[in-house]
Amino acid sequence: MKRSLSLNRHLVQRLGFTAITLMAVATVIPIVATVIYIFVQGLPAISLEFLTGFPHDGMRAGGILPAIIGTLYLTIGTALFSVPLGIAAAIYLSEYAADSPLTRTIRIAIINLAGIPSVVYGLFGLGLFVLFLNFGTSILAASLTLSIMTLPVIISTAEESLRAVPQAFRTVSISLGATRWQTIRRIVLKEALPGILTGVILGLERAAGETAPILFTGAAFFLPQLPGSPFDATMALPYHLFVISTQVPEMPIQIQYGTALVLLVFVLTMNLIATVIRSRARAKRQW
Amino acid sequence: MVDKIIVENLSLQYSDGTESLRDVSLRVPEKAVTVLFGPAGGGKSTLLRCLNRLNDLTEVKASSGRILIDGQNVLDPDVDVIALRRKVGMVFARPVVLPMSIRENITYALELAGEKRRSKLDEAVERSLKLAAIWDEVKDRLEDPAIALSGGQQQRVCLARSLALQPDIILLDEPTSGLDPISTGKVEAALVELKKEFTIILVPHSVQQAARTADYAAFFLQGELVEYSEGKTLFTAPKEKRTEDYITGRFG
Numbered sequence: 001m002k003r004s005l006s007l008n009r010h011l012v013q014r015l016g017f018t019a020i021t022l023m024a025v026a027t028v029i030p031i032v033a034t035v036i037y038i039f040v041q042g043l044p045a046i047s048l049e050f051l052t053g054f055p056h057d058g059m060r061a062g063g064i065l066p067a068i069i070g071t072l073y074l075t076i077g078t079a080l081f082s083v084p085l086g087i088a089a090a091i092y093l094s095e096y097a098a099d100s101p102l103t104r105t106i107r108i109a110i111i112n113l114a115g116i117p118s119v120v121y122g123l124f125g126l127g128l129f130v131l132f133l134n135f136g137t138s139i140l141a142a143s144l145t146l147s148i149m150t151l152p153v154i155i156s157t158a159e160e161s162l163r164a165v166p167q168a169f170r171t172v173s174i175s176l177g178a179t180r181w182q183t184i185r186r187i188v189l190k191e192a193l194p195g196i197l198t199g200v201i202l203g204l205e206r207a208a209g210e211t212a213p214i215l216f217t218g219a220a221f222f223l224p225q226l227p228g229s230p231f232d233a234t235m236a237l238p239y240h241l242f243v244i245s246t247q248v249p250e251m252p253i254q255i256q257y258g259t260a261l262v263l264l265v266f267v268l269t270m271n272l273i274a275t276v277i278r279s280r281a282r283a284k285r286q287w
Numbered sequence: 288m289v290d291k292i293i294v295e296n297l298s299l300q301y302s303d304g305t306e307s308l309r310d311v312s313l314r315v316p317e318k319a320v321t322v323l324f325g326p327a328g329g330g331k332s333t334l335l336r337c338l339n340r341l342n343d344l345t346e347v348k349a350s351s352g353r354i355l356i357d358g359q360n361v362l363d364p365d366v367d368v369i370a371l372r373r374k375v376g377m378v379f380a381r382p383v384v385l386p387m388s389i390r391e392n393i394t395y396a397l398e399l400a401g402e403k404r405r406s407k408l409d410e411a412v413e414r415s416l417k418l419a420a421i422w423d424e425v426k427d428r429l430e431d432p433a434i435a436l437s438g439g440q441q442q443r444v445c446l447a448r449s450l451a452l453q454p455d456i457i458l459l460d461e462p463t464s465g466l467d468p469i470s471t472g473k474v475e476a477a478l479v480e481l482k483k484e485f486t487i488i489l490v491p492h493s494v495q496q497a498a499r500t501a502d503y504a505a506f507f508l509q510g511e512l513v514e515y516s517e518g519k520t521l522f523t524a525p526k527e528k529r530t531e532d533y534i535t536g537r538f539g
Binding site for chain 2: 166168169171172173174175176177178179182186187190191285286287
């Protein structure tokens with residue numbers, strides 16, 4: 001009697017673990033399937049001309065160079081604004097600010113900022129940067145809009161990485177006659193840098209793939225030449241994909257998947273870089 | 288004997304109500320080992336952290352009294368705490384080497400103080416590591432990460448690190464609490480050498496260590512300085528009943 005009960009329990013446990021494992025595997029399937037599907041469908045479109053040429057015949061032929069360059073510009077522009085601001089905010093929150101109503105408000109604001117739908121950022125950018133500050137539909141306005149969207153990701157991951165650095169390092173450094181800032185610069189930031197970089201890349205990667213925030217602030221349907229200044233509008237990969245998928249009749253499906261593939265590779269490459277940085281830092285970490 | 292440190296009527300309370308000090312007065316002679324001992328929560332670490340103003344990092348509710356080092360009140364808000372901390376070195380209970388090489392651990396504070404000359408830095412590395420009795424064990428691997436050393440070696444590197452600035456005073460807060468007896472012996476032997484040059488204040492991790500190392504000993508109980516005298520006197524003929532009960536193991 002007792003024996004069969006314990007056997008029974010053992011069986012239930014085995015079944016439970018199997019179910020959990022299957023569910024974990026199931027979460028991977030959609031991701032892998034999407035990547036494989038896009039690769040299979042998009043690969044035939046990829047050629048040197050596709051990557052380095054301009055679109056022609058109403059975008060039904062030719063390449064997507066202006067969209068690639070545009071996304072590159074927007075990503076760099078976003079980094080220029082969001083990285084220094086985000087890291088500075090994280091340093092303030094983690095290293096200088098005491099727990100007070102002000103810092104609690106800032107933290108709640110950051111969490112809520114992360115939850116705002118991206119199209120709302122787009123409208124906000126239109127109102128503030130394009131119209132009020134008169135930047136026009138431009139790389140500048142779009143980069144600033146994307147920066148605001150990226151900031152919460154950068155701030156929260158950077159703050160987390162800074163807090164993960166053991167408190168004892170700070171105490172020791174201060175006891176050796178270092179100022180707070182020297183301690184942050186020479187020890188805390190150095191140790192937190194891989195974590196911060198990972199957050200930066202993940203934030204920028206999201207910015208690079210977004211359509212809604214640049215829709216009203218900087219994205220162009222078609223431009224015959226590359227943008228020449230930050231005040232020019234630009235084509236961009238996600239918006240281009242949206243346009244050729246919905247706005248152009250008789251669009252060859254190959255070019256759509258080719259564009260999707262380029263965007264996917266762009267984003268996955270950033271992801272890969274983040275992973276490499278993280279695992280290398282973990283191997284080298286001295287605490 | 289010259290008094291290096293004079294503590295006058297020092298009282299302190301932390302905001303979270305943990306450890307505190309009540310009206311402590313004490314004279315610490317130079318170039319000797321003064322031991323602060325007693326059960327946990329007695330205020331020994333708090334007193335140490337007042338001497339180099341490390342308590343500035345903690346939330347202190349109220350404090351009063353004076354601490355004179357070479358005649359200057361270091362609790363004065365106008366005191367240059369950076370200069371103070373360069374003069375008063377500290378070694379913590381757990382060996383915390385900074386995440387860098389052995390060599391960089393020693394030169395860190397000197398470089399912050401503005402020393403750039405390679406020859407001066409090399410000299411300081413050798414001198415400090417020798418004083419901390421670790422030179423022979425690490426001289427061929429100075430560029431290795433300090434974390435790769437054993438706990439006992441790390442703690443002596445920490446000692447060397449505080450010596451690099453050539454301080455007057457060294458504070459040691461249970462420096463051997465996590466170490467094996469052999470490493471503990473090495474640290475204690477180093478202290479015997481060091482007290483020829485430095486004023487040492489040690490919070491020992493046991494009564495036995497207190498008795499072994501003390502030139503002068505102060506017994507702390509719940510924020511109060513119960514008894515203070517030469518080590519020989521205190522451990523053989525304590526005046527206070529509470530001191531006697533503690534060192535004979537009746538409580539603690």
